[in-house]
Amino acid sequence: xxxxxxxxxxxxxxxxxxxxxxxxxxxxxxxxxxxxxxxxxxxxxxxxxxxxxxxxxxxxxxxxxxxxxxxxxxxxxxxxxxxxxxxxxxxxxxxxxxxxxxxxxxxxxxxxxxxxxxxxxxxxxxxxxxxxxxxxxxxxxxxxxxxxxxxxxxxxxxxxxxxxxxxxxxxxxxxxxxxxxxxxxxxxxxxxxxxxxx
Numbered sequence: 001x002x003x004x005x006x007x008x009x010x011x012x013x014x015x016x017x018x019x020x021x022x023x024x025x026x027x028x029x030x031x032x033x034x035x036x037x038x039x040x041x042x043x044x045x046x047x048x049x050x051x052x053x054x055x056x057x058x059x060x061x062x063x064x065x066x067x068x069x070x071x072x073x074x075x076x077x078x079x080x081x082x083x084x085x086x087x088x089x090x091x092x093x094x095x096x097x098x099x100x101x102x103x104x105x106x107x108x109x110x111x112x113x114x115x116x117x118x119x120x121x122x123x124x125x126x127x128x129x130x131x132x133x134x135x136x137x138x139x140x141x142x143x144x145x146x147x148x149x150x151x152x153x154x155x156x157x158x159x160x161x162x163x164x165x166x167x168x169x170x171x172x173x174x175x176x177x178x179x180x181x182x183x184x185x186x187x188x189x190x191x192x193x194x195x196x197x198x
Contacts, residue, residue, distance in 0.1 A: 003092035005085055006076045016071060018095055021103040023061075025069075037103040039064045044110045045093065045183040047168040053082045057185045059093050073185050086185035093184065101176035109176055111183040112169040122166070 006013040017024040017032065026032040042062040049056055057073040073089035074082040100107045112118065168182045 001092055001095040003071070003085075003088050004075070005072060005089075007070060007072050008076050009079075013075070016092065018092070018099055021099070023096070035061075035063070035069065037100055040100055040104045040107050042108045042110060043097060043100055045174075045179065046112055047183060055084070055086075055185060056082075057086075057089070057183070059089075059096065084185075087187045090184050090187050094179065097176045097179060109174050110171070111174050111180050112171045115171045118169060118171055125166075 001018040002015055004013070004015045012027045012029070014025050014027040017026060021037045023035040023037055024032040025035070040061050041064050042060075044058075044060045044062070046058050046060070047056070048058050053074055055074075059071045061069050061071075071089070071093070073084070073086045075085050077083050097109065100109075113121070172180070174180055174183075
């Protein structure tokens with residue numbers, strides 16, 4: 001199983017390769033870097049939209065020595081330009097999770113963010129909402145209703161991504177055989193597990 005990607009401008013393009021109990025990272029610049037799946041202690045799948053890419057998903061592996069690697073469902077092509085590789089990503093992540101279940105029985109499979117990160121983001125969102133409401137009242141009071149309209153437009157534009165983040169990134173554990181469907185990008189023709197299943 002292979003998956004080619006490039007996370008961002010500051011990393012090189014590479015191909016991830018699953019070979020038994022090994023995960024290889026081949027960037028073409030020399031021998032592939034080899035990671036032992038037996039050393040993985042946590043596999044986390046989450047949804048991480050950005051302004052440039054609102055459909056970004058991540059698979060993060062944490063190793064026994066605290067090293068982390070990240071694999072994303074899109075490939076960086078240039079500034080604000082990403083190619084969607086979701087179909088290959090989903091296939092690769094499913095194979096990776098299955099391999100971890102066999103070779104790393106100690107691995108902890110998690111969906112979403114940590115509880116601390118989740119709560120902090122909810123509180124920050126509530127605080128920003130209160131601030132925007134106060135600014136809107138102030139601008140309306142001084143007669144700058146056009147600025148209020150612009151701010152409302154931007155808030156409404158980003159609300160869907162916010163609601164998706166809150167729903168998909170609630171912290172939970174999952175079993176390797178039932179990856180929650182809401183923590184993987186939608187790919188036509190693939191079967192996903194409903195979000196309410198473990």
